[in-house]
Amino acid sequence: MKVxxxxxxxxxSGQCVLSAPEVFDQRAEDGIVVLRAETPPEGLxxxxxxxxxxxxxxxxxxxxxxxxx
Amino acid sequence: xxxxVIVGASAAGLTAAETLRRRGWDGRLTxxxxxxxxxxxxxxxxxxxxxxAWGPERATLRSLPxxxxxxxxxxxxxxxxxxxxxxxxxxLGGGESIGFDALxxxxxxxxxxxxxxxxxxxxxxxxxxDAIALRAALRAGPRVVVVGAGFLGTEVAAAAxxxxxxxxxxxxxxxxxxxxxxxxxxxxxAALHRDHGTRxxxxxxxxxxxxxxxxxxxxxxxxGTTLPADIVVLALGARPATVWLEGSGLRLGDGVGCDxxxxxxxxxYAAGDVASWPNAHFGTRMRLEHRMNATEQAMxxxxxxxxxxxxxxxxxxxxxxxxxxxxxxxxxxxxxxEMRIVHGDxxxxxFAAAYGHHGRVVGVLGWxxxxxxxxxxxxxxxxxxxxxxxxxxxxxxxxxx
Numbered sequence: 001m002k003v004x005x006x007x008x009x010x011x012x013s014g015q016c017v018l019s020a021p022e023v024f025d026q027r028a029e030d031g032i033v034v035l036r037a038e039t040p041p042e043g044l045x046x047x048x049x050x051x052x053x054x055x056x057x058x059x060x061x062x063x064x065x066x067x068x069x
Numbered sequence: 070x071x072x073x074v075i076v077g078a079s080a081a082g083l084t085a086a087e088t089l090r091r092r093g094w095d096g097r098l099t100x101x102x103x104x105x106x107x108x109x110x111x112x113x114x115x116x117x118x119x120x121x122a123w124g125p126e127r128a129t130l131r132s133l134p135x136x137x138x139x140x141x142x143x144x145x146x147x148x149x150x151x152x153x154x155x156x157x158x159x160x161l162g163g164g165e166s167i168g169f170d171a172l173x174x175x176x177x178x179x180x181x182x183x184x185x186x187x188x189x190x191x192x193x194x195x196x197x198x199d200a201i202a203l204r205a206a207l208r209a210g211p212r213v214v215v216v217g218a219g220f221l222g223t224e225v226a227a228a229a230x231x232x233x234x235x236x237x238x239x240x241x242x243x244x245x246x247x248x249x250x251x252x253x254x255x256x257x258x259a260a261l262h263r264d265h266g267t268r269x270x271x272x273x274x275x276x277x278x279x280x281x282x283x284x285x286x287x288x289x290x291x292x293g294t295t296l297p298a299d300i301v302v303l304a305l306g307a308r309p310a311t312v313w314l315e316g317s318g319l320r321l322g323d324g325v326g327c328d329x330x331x332x333x334x335x336x337x338y339a340a341g342d343v344a345s346w347p348n349a350h351f352g353t354r355m356r357l358e359h360r361m362n363a364t365e366q367a368m369x370x371x372x373x374x375x376x377x378x379x380x381x382x383x384x385x386x387x388x389x390x391x392x393x394x395x396x397x398x399x400x401x402x403x404x405x406x407e408m409r410i411v412h413g414d415x416x417x418x419x420f421a422a423a424y425g426h427h428g429r430v431v432g433v434l435g436w437x438x439x440x441x442x443x444x445x446x447x448x449x450x451x452x453x454x455x456x457x458x459x460x461x462x463x464x465x466x467x468x469x470x
Contacts, residue, residue, distance in 0.1 A: 011388060012395060014440070014442075030439065053088075
C-alpha cells in the first residue's frame, strides 16, 4: 500500500492521526498533514483505510499494490 | 434482502453506498440524488469555491471511475417525493416507484429563506450551483449584506471580504456564532471580522428585505433603520429536508427521528444532516449539520443496516475557516456550559478552550491550535471530570503537546 496526501486540500482536522498515528502526523505550526510512512506495513492497512474514509477534506488516497487487489 | 436504496447522493449517501460495498453487500444498490451533478463536497463552497481559489470541479467527491466501481444504479437529477413504509417503495418525481428491502435516508437540509427571497440579488448557499451563482455575483463588486452570523454567514462574509468587497453581517444575537460557542468566543469572532474590515450589525433582527424593480436594494432592521445592499446572502440556518416523508408514518420532529442505531423504522435508517438520534456518549438527542458527522453516521447506519447492532455515539467534530483563522471543535457546547482557556492566550490568536457541563468536560475548542485540540479531544472521549481544570488552571503547551 502506498499512501498519498494532498497538503493543499488538508484542513488540519487530525482525523488521520487519530486513525493511524504511525502513518500520519500534523505540522506543529498549522496542523497540516505530514506523512510519516509512505508505504506502511500491511498490519496498518485497515487503519490507513479508516483515515482515508474519515478525512473530511478528501486529502488522502492509497494506491493498493497489485498483490493486494 | 435483494435491494438497498439510498435517497440523497451527497456526503452521507455516498459514504453509505461505499460502506455497504466495502462491507460486502453485493446485491442491488440504488443511489438517488436530487441534483444532476455527481456527489460533491460542501465545506469548500463557502470558502475556496467562493473566493475562486478552487474551480468548482475541485469540490467533486469521486472520479467517474470511482463512482462506476460502486456498481450502483445512480439516479442523479431525480427527486424522491414520497415514501411508502409498509409497501417498501420510494416514489420519484417523474412517477416511477422503486422498491427496496432496506433504505437509507440522507436527504440533508434546505436553507431557510425570508419573504421576498425571490428578489434578484438575494442568494442562499447550499448547493454547488448556489456557490457558482454567488461567486459570479460577487465578482461584479457589489455591496454585500450577509444575514445571519453562524458558521456559514461568517465564512461567506470572510470570503467576500477577501475579494475586497464592502461587507456587513447582520445578526440578531449580540455576537456571531453565539449559539454554538457562547459569548466569549463570539466576541473574538466579532473582533476577527472587524480587524479584517467586515462590518457587523449585531443585536438587531432583520425585519424584511427591500427591493425595487424586482431587485434587492437593501435590508430593513427591526429598529426601522435600513442598510443598502446590491447582494444579500441569507445564512439563516436550514431545515431538514423531510417534506417528502410527510405522511409516511416516520417520526418527523427535528429531522428524521431515529433510535440509537440510526434506525427510523425496521430496515429504514437515516444519516447526516437530516437524522436525529440519541447520542449515548452525551445522553442527549442531537442532529448535526457537520461534514464529519455525514461520514461517520453514514458508516454507522450502513453497518447497522447490514446487521451490526452498534449504537452511534460519536464525539462530534466540526471546524470553520475564516480569513487566516481556523477554529476546530470536538464535542458539544451547551449554552449553560462553563468555559476555560486551557492553552495559550486569545490575545495571541492561538489558544484552546474546554467546556464543562454537569461536572464533565463535554467540548474542546482550538483557535489556530489544531494539534492541541486533537490532544484535548481525549478529555471529551473520557468524559474527564471538569475539576481537571479547576485544579490546574491552565495547561502548559508542553503538557498538551
